[in-house]
Amino acid sequence: MDRRNFIKLSASIGSLTPALTLAEKAQPASAKIAASHPVLMAPREDSISAVWRTTTRAKGYVEYGTAPDKLDQRADGDNWGMRPSGDNHLKVKLHHLTPNTTYYFRAVTETFDRKTPTVEHGEVRSFKTLSSNNPSCHFSIWNDTHKKEETLKTLFEKTPKESEFMLWNGDISNDWYQADDIPNSVLCPAGQSFPFPIIPLRGNHDLRGNYAGDFQDFVSSPEDLPWSAFRVGPVALICLDTGEDKDDDHPYLFGRVSCHDMRVAQAKWLEQIIEQPTFKNAPYRLVCCHIPLRWTDETTDKGYDWFSKRSRILWHDSLTKWGAQAIISGHTHRPALIPATETFPYAQLVGGGPQLDRATLISCIADDKKLHLHSQSLTGETIHSLELQPC
Structure with missing residues (x-):
């Protein structure tokens, strides 16, 4: 099933997601x-x-x-x-x-x-707690889980418990159309309990639905913004929000979003954050965002963005100046590894889709000698592998 048909099917069945009922909410104090x-x-x-x-x-x-x-x-x-x-x-x-x-x-x-x-x-x-002084680090990345219970349960099973955190790189949902969708999907997905801290980033589907504006109530970020930056051991990680994969005024979005101004704000913030010593001097420099900043065929027009050119135009100069080594994304439901070039001196790593046989688990393990990004299927097969040397 291709990405477009999957999204249509997911939207039609999204209302079947189990949620707490009004009766459950009104339980007596003894419950x-x-x-x-x-x-x-x-x-x-x-x-x-x-x-x-x-x-x-x-x-x-x-x-x-x-x-x-x-x-x-x-x-x-x-x-x-x-x-x-x-x-x-x-x-x-x-x-x-x-x-x-x-x-x-x-x-x-x-x-x-x-x-x-x-x-x-x-x-x-x-x-x-994290530490920028640690000589090594280990964290994991999920993407495009779309409330698929079997995939989520397998990811919980396969993700190393020693991960310092898990970064959930967008499209947690199929769209938020019920009041209980966000708390159920973010706080107890597939009935599971997180054994490690998480960093939830929004994907384009997490900006959709009548309750999408409530997402920020159920997540936490240091500055109460959907973008952030921090150090974990030798790795500086910048987390960006690419917003929607369509123009803000696209009729499909029903006037719900205003992503252009958000991307501009991130561009201004990015200019400043890369000058801070903790990021400027980091041995390894990664970026996570849901929609890729590069894609294998940038001439194809599907009516939605396979890659976020509108974000790249605003952020590319700062990312290049900083020395970003790799962008880690999802969105396409097609794993990919696009090497760095002279024009784009950062590699682009893309995770898989929500179906159990297409999902990926990305791990990042770094020490003073190398950073290893490893993308694998949920059966353990290596999909892509990227090694980076210290800057």
Whole structure:
């Protein structure tokens, strides 16, 4: 099945995705109120966020510490002086963490019943903060999962648990047409629990549907923007948002998007971020974005973008100046590796599609000698392999 037919079919069956019912949301205070383990997002050297699903309106906080039996610190506020609360999820950010340190934590969820509130203490779990001083790193990349349960379950099974994080490189959805689609798909996809922190990036389908504007409520990023940059060991990683694969005024998009201004804002931000020492001096320099910046046949017009030329025009000069070594993308549902050239001095690596037999798992393993990008099928077959030397 080609990409276009898959998208049409997915749109027609998207409404069948299981979701919490109104009855489940209205459970009495004695019922379980936390519906998922906390999903750790936006890992950094000194911070991380926890987001978890709830069955009803609730408030909550996170207890944490450096030993499983000594959770002596608590994250429970926001910049507005309020405890985190919500109808179907909670989001708490942990600040002032120490780099390269293992922390233990648990989520605490409370009902709003003033007389006899229910308080749930979640399972004690752990995470390790990132460090730019580490000599090596290991992380994983998914793309174009499109809520395919069998593919998601297999990715959970195959992704190394020692991954410092997993970057979800767009098209998490088929389009967001139900209120519960986003929390169900992001916080407990296929009923699974993430064993590692995640960095969710948007794909073009994640900008579609009546509820697409709610996506940012259920994810976390350091600056509350859909683009970011950080160091993990010797690797500097810039995450960009390519937006839609059509013009903003395309009739199919029903006036929902305004991606041009977002791409321009990223271009201005990119000019500044590449001058910061932590990125300017990084041994390895990678970019992740959903839609490729290059493609194998750039003359083909399918009515949608196989590659984001509109993004490349704005970002290419900065990426070249920075010395970006590879762009890692998805979108096409066709794996590809396009070598660097004199005109485009960065390679383009593209992951596979959502079907179980077309999906890929991309791993990045780097040390002081080389960076290895390995794209494999879910049966373990090598699809593409790229080795990069330190800059």
